[in-house]
Amino acid sequence: MTRAQIPPEERLTNLVVALMATEIGLTKQQILENVSGYRQRSAAGVKMDALEKMFERDKDELRALGMPVETIGDPSDPQDLREARYRIPQADYDLPADIDFSEAELAVLRLAGSVWSSESVSSDAQAGVRKIRALGIDGDEPIIGFAPRIAVRDAAFPALQEGIERNRVIVFDYLKPGEASSTRRRVQPLALVEYEARWHLFGVDVDAAGERTFLLSRIVSDVKVTGQAFDPALRDGAADRALSGLAAVAASHSALLEVTPGTEAALRLGRRSTAAVQGMRVPYVDRHIFADELATYGPEVRVVEPDDLRESVIARLRAIVDAHSEEERA
């Protein structure tokens, strides 16, 4: 029986089975000689150091899949991995036995898992739902009639998530509105937050040495995950800090607007406003994004203050007039 090409998933799955079947752990030697996928290569005369490298990569791959691969070193010298043993402790692998889900809970989680439009996040959510179904739960009463959708079309999303999960500094080019060119940012990513229907990255800007919030839509390069690690404790409570920071910005920035009653602007802005002597006050987080929205209302709204918001709206309206003034060029 010669099986020259054993696919990697077969070798990896056999490795998981082997590492879970052992209490005391297996040495690298035992794994390379006995686990199917390595064993055949070993017998076919593949060099030992090539096989060892393969095992190192496989181990990383399993850890990336969430497998708790444990290394048991020499107790007298933990740095010495020559005699190290490897195993996957069953207790760290299994979904704890006291976690159970009802059919109604499965229905809620199915709806929660259906909101993602991004393929990578959606498949993570579906894989999670599948694990619950593998427990034997089959809620057949789905919550119908609601279609909540989170639009994560920002291409940066998966890399940002990886940076957060692995506590690694990320690097990207960020273009602030009104600036001619982007700047390179090095960031310790802590949380991703959707606020007012836009995704924000919250993290520590390494060069500015302070916590900052970035809009994903303004990241103009690929996001690179570096090898530079940071203390995972920085992530504690990060999402709450990000949300309260955004809420504080909205509370401290508000525009005074005159709005024509009965119009689209009155309907849409009215929901978020408080009455003022001259029109209404509407809080906002980002001047440029709010100016984009206000421009869509054309003559239905006039910005009284602040000045910078008013100037931003005027600049947009003027650019639209300019773009459409000459006769159409075919």
Next chain:
Amino acid sequence: MNAASAPLLAGDRVRLYLTLVPYLLERGQVTLDEAASDFGVTPREMRSMVEKLTVIGLPGDSGYWQLPQEMFDIDWDLLDEHDIIEITNDVALRRVPRFTAREAAALLAGLQMVAAVPAVADSGLVSGLIAKLSRGSADAPPDLVVAPLTVSEVQKVVSRALHEGVAVAFRYQAPDAEPTTRTVDPAQILITNGQWYLQGWCHLRKAMRTFHLDRVSDARLTDIAITHADAAVPAEFGSQTASGHVIVRLPERLVPLLGGFAHEEITHRDGKVTLRIGMADPRGIKRIAAKFGGALEVLEPAIARSATREWAASGLDLYGGPHAPDARVD
């Protein structure tokens, strides 16, 4: 289920095996089609994965081949003749693994999004689920947070109509139109970008329509039972079959900002795309165009182009000339 189009990588297959084994053991016998659909793969792929399961097993020992009882086995006759999967010998992987950090994060953020859906909010299950997902996760999930949505009275009434299966009546103020009174058989509530839309059968227009709930007021339940709930829900805003259309040109990177508007690409040159957008009244493009602050140019028809220019110009008129005095309230 999600698309079964993307080819599976080795890691995906390993992840799939770890959930597939407990899923099959829990259920005993499962048809190939059902398992394929539950795992988002093709029946052919599922068959190949199940067949390859039989080469997974405990490691051999010191040069001995593995014994049959140390390997997974399936009922081959059942699979070959009836397309039914049954594991007849299992050696490991009996328990469902923990959620990976990313699986937990995707579900946790989805949960926060659906927590505002009345059927979910009323269930009282969300906080318990958050605790279970966090505790069942292999590593601390990355913070992925969706700011909570507040639910308005109109949203509650419409949700109740959907739940009770009766038509809902309301006043509807579409942009640039006189308000109308509508009676609608609710089919679905779409929640996207923080906005709620009711999709349903409009008794006035005798067709499926999408209503932005910000434009809805005076919503009331009727005692008219739903009769048209089965009609197909429109997938996107705008319509390819609309009587009119608009042709626009914009930088390719801004296309995602068009959001749910159905569009069709005509040409693509130098980073700019020309698109056709279906729209019953082509002048309606003026509000969408204004969001782009001049970066999107309306090319055709002429009435749409001039409507866009006039819209922005009349907005600009509100600010007068550069020297006009500006009334202020402090």
